[in-house]
Amino acid sequence: xxxxxxxxxxxxxRGDLYDEHVERPARIVAVYDALLREGLVGRAxxxxxxxxxxxxxxxxxxxSHSRRAVRRxxxxxxxxxxxxxxxxxxxxxxxxxxxxxxxxxxxxxVELATRRxxVELATRVVTGELSNxxxxxxxxxxxxxxxxxxxxxxxxxxxxxxxVARARLGVQRVLVVDWxxxxxxxxxxxxxxxxxxxxxxxLHRYGHGFYPGTGGAHAVGEGAGRGFSLNIPWxxxxxxxxxxxxxxxxxxMPVAREFAPDLVLVAAGxxxxxxxxxxxxxxxxxxxxxxxxxxxxxxxxxxxxxAQLRSLAAGRLVVALEGGYNLRSISxxxxxxxxxxxxxxxxxxxxxxxxxxxxxxxxxxxxxMAPFWRSVAAALGGPxxxxxxxxxxxxxxxxxxxxxxxxxxxxxxxRRSRWPFKWRATTPSAWRGAARRRPAWxxxxxxxx
Numbered sequence: 001x002x003x004x005x006x007x008x009x010x011x012x013x014r015g016d017l018y019d020e021h022v023e024r025p026a027r028i029v030a031v032y033d034a035l036l037r038e039g040l041v042g043r044a045x046x047x048x049x050x051x052x053x054x055x056x057x058x059x060x061x062x063x064s065h066s067r068r069a070v071r072r073x074x075x076x077x078x079x080x081x082x083x084x085x086x087x088x089x090x091x092x093x094x095x096x097x098x099x100x101x102x103x104x105x106x107x108x109x110v111e112l113a114t115r116r117x118x119v120e121l122a123t124r125v126v127t128g129e130l131s132n133x134x135x136x137x138x139x140x141x142x143x144x145x146x147x148x149x150x151x152x153x154x155x156x157x158x159x160x161x162x163x164v165a166r167a168r169l170g171v172q173r174v175l176v177v178d179w180x181x182x183x184x185x186x187x188x189x190x191x192x193x194x195x196x197x198x199x200x201x202x203l204h205r206y207g208h209g210f211y212p213g214t215g216g217a218h219a220v221g222e223g224a225g226r227g228f229s230l231n232i233p234w235x236x237x238x239x240x241x242x243x244x245x246x247x248x249x250x251x252x253m254p255v256a257r258e259f260a261p262d263l264v265l266v267a268a269g270x271x272x273x274x275x276x277x278x279x280x281x282x283x284x285x286x287x288x289x290x291x292x293x294x295x296x297x298x299x300x301x302x303x304x305x306x307a308q309l310r311s312l313a314a315g316r317l318v319v320a321l322e323g324g325y326n327l328r329s330i331s332x333x334x335x336x337x338x339x340x341x342x343x344x345x346x347x348x349x350x351x352x353x354x355x356x357x358x359x360x361x362x363x364x365x366x367x368x369m370a371p372f373w374r375s376v377a378a379a380l381g382g383p384x385x386x387x388x389x390x391x392x393x394x395x396x397x398x399x400x401x402x403x404x405x406x407x408x409x410x411x412x413x414x415r416r417s418r419w420p421f422k423w424r425a426t427t428p429s430a431w432r433g434a435a436r437r438r439p440a441w442x443x444x445x446x447x448x449x
Contacts, residue, residue, distance in 0.1 A: 034331035059163035175261035180269025183215030206233030227372025241301035270324030299336035303346035
């Protein structure tokens with residue numbers, strides 16, 4: 001998987017590979033070095049990478065794309081033409097090496113998923129071979145379409161693993177969680193959007209045309225797959241541990257428990273972490289990130305999400321590396337995930353509420369999923385809790401702002417009452433009365449207390 005490098009990569013005299021592209025071999029080298037340095041490799045079992053079989057690829061990808069991916073190319077331009085890639089900022093391809101790296105990456109995820117599937121579960125538990133898995137692979141895969149490579153992704157590793165587990169190993173229900181900051185709708189969601197046996201859940205940036213510009217809350221699937229695409233689109237940058245934990249607690253985990261998966265696959269992109277050049281979660285933007293929000297997902301946040309997912313499917317969990325382009329952030333985050341997979345408790349998160357814009361985003365996604373999942377409808381208070389329109393968002397009350405931020409930024413002022421027509425002062429007692437009329441998003445996140 002180190003063979004896949006951009007056309008501008010150079011090998012220096014001492015043997016070091018210099019590659020300026022963000023999706024470069026140094027990503028998995030940094031992750032493995034961090035796991036080795038912290039003593040996590042010695043606690044795990046290393047599974048050798050194997051290339052994906054063409055028959056496995058054709059469960060997801062078109063026959064022509066699978067055939068071209070398996071074939072060894074002689075020239076870069078021929079490979080570019082055959083796979084339909086765009087050299088440059090989106091996707092690149094190195095003749096010969098990229099194809100082998102993609103097959104090894106995809107085959108590794110398939111191997112890890114199938115070794116822990118329900119058909120072989122009894123045998124593997126008796127031998128004690130695997131309980132869960134972390135696939136440190138590249139190139140990534142969650143953007144790849146059935147017929148087209150896209151977004152640094154040559155083959156859709158997670159989608160192929162899910163298809164193999166279902167078609168050949170008797171797995172009935174697969175949960176795919178995509179916490180990469182970029183939405184995977186032009187890959188995983190498109191592939192399974194009409195399939196009710198795969199629940200795809202994604203947390204991603206969506207506002208201001210963030211790449212790829214898909215994944216709105218009301219993209220819930222098509223046909224038999226309606227309700228099996230759960231999108232939690234963040235309307236802004238600046239969301240961190242508190243927001244992701246709230247999304248898991250209030251929406252994703254209730255739906256996942258109701259779905260009762262047999263296997264959980266995670267598209268683990270770490271580009272919502274600190275200082276990521278493409279994720280930009282902590283970057284300033286216009287409009288700026290909401291006041292009071294944490295600015296990025298920490299390693300403790302990724303460990304929390306992993307621990308939550310590990311409680312599903314009797315622990316049958318495969319985490320596969322996707323995005324994440326800051327070497328320090330991706331290595332520390334992957335190490336935190338690995339500790340949880342090895343049985344360590346995740347570090348506690350500070351008890352911070354999500355920012356109000358994130359709470360609105362979660363509520364909008366909850367309204368979109370309420371017609372399909374009883375747990376979500378019950379949390380919203382039944383059908384009467386549905387908004388008037390699909391895009392309606394409740395306004396924030398001063399009581400909610402006061403309770404969330406504990407601020408005195410709202411001074412005593414005079415307000416005109418409806419009856420009788422005279423001016424009166426707003427007092428703390430009026431605040432207490434208004435607290436009983438909290439907006440819908442606040443009641444959903446914190447209850448009526």
